[in-house]
Structure formats: C-alpha cells, structure tokens
Amino acid sequence: MKNHHKAERVLFTKAMKRTHTILIPDMLPVHFEIIRHVFAEYGYKTEILHNEGREVINTGLKYVHNDTCYPALLVIGQFISALQSGKYDLDHIALMITQTGGGCRASNYIYLLRKALKKAGLEKIPVISLNTSGLESNPGFHLTIPMLVKMMAALVYGDELMLLGNQVRPYEKTPGSADACVQDWTKRISEMLNHRRGFTLPEMRRMFQEIARDFAAIPQERCAKIRVGVVGEIYVKFSPLGNNGLEKFLLEQGCEVMLPGVMGFVMYALSNQEIDRKLYGGKAIMATVSNVALRYLEAVERAMLDAIRQQGCFTAPAPFARLEKLGERVINRGSKMGEGWLLTAETLELVENGYPNVICAQPFGCLPNHINGRGMMNRIKELAPQANIVAIDYDSGAASVNQENRIKLMLSSAKRSGDPVHNVPETQLSHNVEHEYAAT
Ligand code: SF4
Structure with missing residues (x-):
C-alpha cells in the first residue's frame, strides 16, 4: 500500500514547498484556521477554501459519480470549483486531502480526486495526502512529531472555542460578542503557535483557563x-x-x-489500534504507540474539561x-x-x-x-x-x-x-x- 502509484502521480516536490500554495477544503472553520498557522511555521503556504453553495455541489456532480459518498462529492466539488474560478495560478497550486487509513471509503477519496482532476484537465495539480498511517508520501511534505503535537494542540483549542461559543451565543446580551471572542482567541492562539508557544501541557492548561474565563465574562441572559x-x-x-x-x-x-469536539474522533481513531490488535490481528507496535498518544491526549482533554467545569456556568x-x-x-x-x-x-x-x-x-x-x-x-x-x-x-x-x-x-x-x-x-x-x- 505504501506510496501507492508513486510513479504515476504528480508529486509535491521540495521546490514546490517554496513556490506553491496548498488549498485545504473547509470542514472546521475555527480549527483549520489555527492549523493553517502551524503549517506556516513549517514553511507551508496554505489557504482554506470557503467557496460554497449550489455551484460546489454541481461541480462535484459533474466530476464524480453521484453515488459517491456525499462528503467526497463536496470536497472534490469545492476543489475543482476553486481551481476553475480563475482566482489561482494553476502552476503554483497544490491540494491537500486526508486519508484516514481506516477501512472506510475516506481512505480512497484521494484517488477519486485525481480521477476528477484528470476529467477536468487539471491532472498536473499535485495532491498531498495528510495521513499518519504511512499511506502516500511526498518529497516536499513531511508530517513530523513536533508538527503533529502542535496540530493536536490546534484541534483542542478549536474544540474549546467551538464548545464555549455554542454555549454563549444563544444567551449573549450583545449580538456577535461570542463570535468576536472566538475570532479574537483564534487570532491569539494562531499567533502563539506561530511563535512556537502554547502547545506544551502547562501552557495549554493556562490558556484553557483564560479562554473559559473570557467566555464566562461575556454578558449573558440565561433564558x-x-x-x-x-x-x-x-x-x-x-x-x-x-x-x-x-x-x-x-x-x-x-x-x-x-x-x-473533533478530538473525540482523533482519540477514537487512536484507541481503535488496540481494538485492531485484539480483534483483527493488528500490529502490537501500532497499538503501543497509539496508547502512548492517547494517554497524552487524555491529559490535555482533562485540562480543558477542568477549565470549562471550573467556571460553573458551562456544561463540560x-x-x-x-x-x-x-x-x-x-x-x-x-x-x-x-x-x-x-x-x-x-x-x-x-x-x-x-x-x-x-x-x-x-x-x-x-x-x-x-x-x-x-x-x-x-x-x-x-x-x-x-x-x-x-x-x-x-x-x-x-x-x-x-x-x-x-x-x-x-x-x-x-x-x-x-x-x-x-x-x-x-x-x-x-x-x-x-x-x-x-x-x-
Ligand atoms: S463514513 Fe465511509 S461510507 Fe460514510 S460517507 Fe464517510 S467514507 Fe463514505
């Protein structure tokens, strides 16, 4: 499976790291905005796509079969619609898509994307797989452990902002104040991660508290x-x-x-390695490594839930x-x-x-x-x-x-x-x- 079809696909090269902008489909607006800054710290120029509406769906329908999983249809539609918009220099663009590595079809969206690009005459655009399962690799993109640690921090911060934003927004006295708080913290966390701060457990513990305090301080009318x-x-x-x-x-x-939050899914994916080992003959080394990562994320999760609970006005x-x-x-x-x-x-x-x-x-x-x-x-x-x-x-x-x-x-x-x-x-x-x- 490793480096599947490497000879046939367009690789994202080391030189492209300097010259290309990587487009990322939109899924979690707050989380992805923070992650974008982690990529920037490691020298990758990225942009989150925000094109939407019927145009994206119709483009998806045009380039993938309509019995394809709907998320794949939307992601591919969003990519191709953006590429065809005239907004981008197609000689300096790459795309990024996740490969979960699980048994579901999400591991194969990348092949559907390449097929659709070919159909649209865009096959020269390199596609980067974001995966931690040793599936596809590219000479110009490396997911390192420090980078992964910071990406995990970005996801947990995103979860806290999403969770608190949702619990304040319906009750805020001044419309827009929860959104302003989310935006302000998204900016502050992004800058911090960009300056290599805010991703260690003690730093996160402190930040989780500060964030929860700020949301609790927004004037609200509980009804x-x-x-x-x-x-x-x-x-x-x-x-x-x-x-x-x-x-x-x-x-x-x-x-x-x-x-x-999305961290539940990450922890679920990690815990599945142990299930794989027990039930389906998965590798012991994968289970061990995943268990170590899971224990770390549980400590981070505990710090975040403590911060939320301590305010006394939110549901953790x-x-x-x-x-x-x-x-x-x-x-x-x-x-x-x-x-x-x-x-x-x-x-x-x-x-x-x-x-x-x-x-x-x-x-x-x-x-x-x-x-x-x-x-x-x-x-x-x-x-x-x-x-x-x-x-x-x-x-x-x-x-x-x-x-x-x-x-x-x-x-x-x-x-x-x-x-x-x-x-x-x-x-x-x-x-x-x-x-x-x-x-x-
Ligand atoms: S969970 Fe699997 S089958 Fe369902 S939409 Fe996602 S990839 Fe498709």
Whole structure:
C-alpha cells in the first residue's frame, strides 16, 4: 500500500514547498484556521477554501459519480470549483486531502480526486495526502512529531472555542460578542503557535483557563432554550457546506447547540489500534504507540474539561474514557468503520448530559453511519427514554426544506415533552462522570 502509484502521480516536490500554495477544503472553520498557522511555521503556504453553495455541489456532480459518498462529492466539488474560478495560478497550486487509513471509503477519496482532476484537465495539480498511517508520501511534505503535537494542540483549542461559543451565543446580551471572542482567541492562539508557544501541557492548561474565563465574562441572559446535540459523519456533522448551515439554523430556531469536539474522533481513531490488535490481528507496535498518544491526549482533554467545569456556568462534555464505557453499553467496539461506535457513544452522552434532543447528520447511503447512528436509536431510547433523536440524510438531491421540516418536528416534540430547559440539573450521569473522571 505504501506510496501507492508513486510513479504515476504528480508529486509535491521540495521546490514546490517554496513556490506553491496548498488549498485545504473547509470542514472546521475555527480549527483549520489555527492549523493553517502551524503549517506556516513549517514553511507551508496554505489557504482554506470557503467557496460554497449550489455551484460546489454541481461541480462535484459533474466530476464524480453521484453515488459517491456525499462528503467526497463536496470536497472534490469545492476543489475543482476553486481551481476553475480563475482566482489561482494553476502552476503554483497544490491540494491537500486526508486519508484516514481506516477501512472506510475516506481512505480512497484521494484517488477519486485525481480521477476528477484528470476529467477536468487539471491532472498536473499535485495532491498531498495528510495521513499518519504511512499511506502516500511526498518529497516536499513531511508530517513530523513536533508538527503533529502542535496540530493536536490546534484541534483542542478549536474544540474549546467551538464548545464555549455554542454555549454563549444563544444567551449573549450583545449580538456577535461570542463570535468576536472566538475570532479574537483564534487570532491569539494562531499567533502563539506561530511563535512556537502554547502547545506544551502547562501552557495549554493556562490558556484553557483564560479562554473559559473570557467566555464566562461575556454578558449573558440565561433564558429558555431547547438544547440540541449534533452527532454524525465527521464532515456533515461539522461542515456548514455539508449540513446546509445546521448550526445557524438551530440557533435561529432558538436552540443551544452542542457539537461533540473533533478530538473525540482523533482519540477514537487512536484507541481503535488496540481494538485492531485484539480483534483483527493488528500490529502490537501500532497499538503501543497509539496508547502512548492517547494517554497524552487524555491529559490535555482533562485540562480543558477542568477549565470549562471550573467556571460553573458551562456544561463540560464527558471525557473520552467515559465515552468508551457508554459505547460498550450498546455496541461492540469492533464496529469501527467510519465514526463507528463513537457515534453511538456520543449520542448517549449528549442525552444523559442534558442534550436529550439529538440530530444524527449522515450522508445518504453511508452504511457505517446508518448502522451506528440510525441503527442504534431503539437501543439508546431503551436506555435513555428521554432521548428525542432524529436522523437527517444529506446528499446532493436532498431539499434543505425537507431536512429543516424534520428538525422542526423534532423540536416541537421537545417542546411538548417539557423542554426548553433553563438550567440543566446535575444528572446522575454528571456525578458518575465526575467520579470516573477523578479516578482516571
Ligand atoms: S463514513 Fe460514510 S460517507 Fe464517510 S467514507 Fe465511509 S461510507 Fe463514505
């Protein structure tokens, strides 16, 4: 598998590192903006794409088959639409796409992208694979351990900003103050990482506290809001392009939104190496290395959750160790294609942590998400009868009005059942979480 088709593909060379701008598709606007500065520190010039709308979908439909996973269609559509816009010097452009290395089709988007580029007459554009599984490599791009550590820091900061922004935005007295705080911190963290600061555990611990304090200080008026959690396939869960601006829509409907962070997915991917070793004959060395990384990230996560909890006015999500236990109540951890058991665990965690209304955002026809999301709903409702879950399919043919109507139906059922809530009571789960968390 290693360096697959190296002889046939256009490589990103050492010289290109100086001359080319690398385009990155949009998925997590805040997180990716911070990561961009980590790339800059290592000499890579990058740009996050923000083109959106029907034009991107139509371009995707033109260059990839319409039964392709919807996230792939959007990512490829966004790339080609940008390249065809006339905005870029095509002799000095490269593209970057992730390869997860898991069993799902996400490892193969890169081949679809190259096929689409060829069809569009853009095959000379080099495509860089961002992966940690030893899949494709390029002479001009190296993912080093220090770089990975900083990228992880960027993701955790992004998670904290997203989490706190979502918990303040519906209650802010001055419209836009939560967004201003997110922007201000995005800038400050980016500058810090650019100057090789803010990525060690003691530094992060201090920063997490400062960030949480700043959000808590925003003048707010706590009023009745329906609390809605969002889970799902990673791209359609986070990307406004993938989910037709779901967060914004929920905010307009008077909801408080909770999106479990992206670090959960990173930790899930790491923990899967141990599952691979136990169940599927995976390599012991991979499991050992992943376990070391996981222990480190758990310490970082603990520091962030402590900072959020200490303010006394925010809901801190359960730590990853708790998600593992919740998932095991419902589904075997061997279910690890796509978002796998994590999706089930996050749903259960949201319900028990005061967000009983959950939207499961899934690409149409995505088998792993239908199994771990829609397929687990009945069992979740047995365990947590207060759960009010709706699965929403996203694809190029789905009308957003239908999606919104189904969500409105879920919200009206939430209102009927006694939501909105003013202050979520300390649930039994919260006590359990505190207890187990303290023990880790
Ligand atoms: S998780 Fe679903 S959408 Fe993502 S690659 Fe797998 S099948 Fe496609």
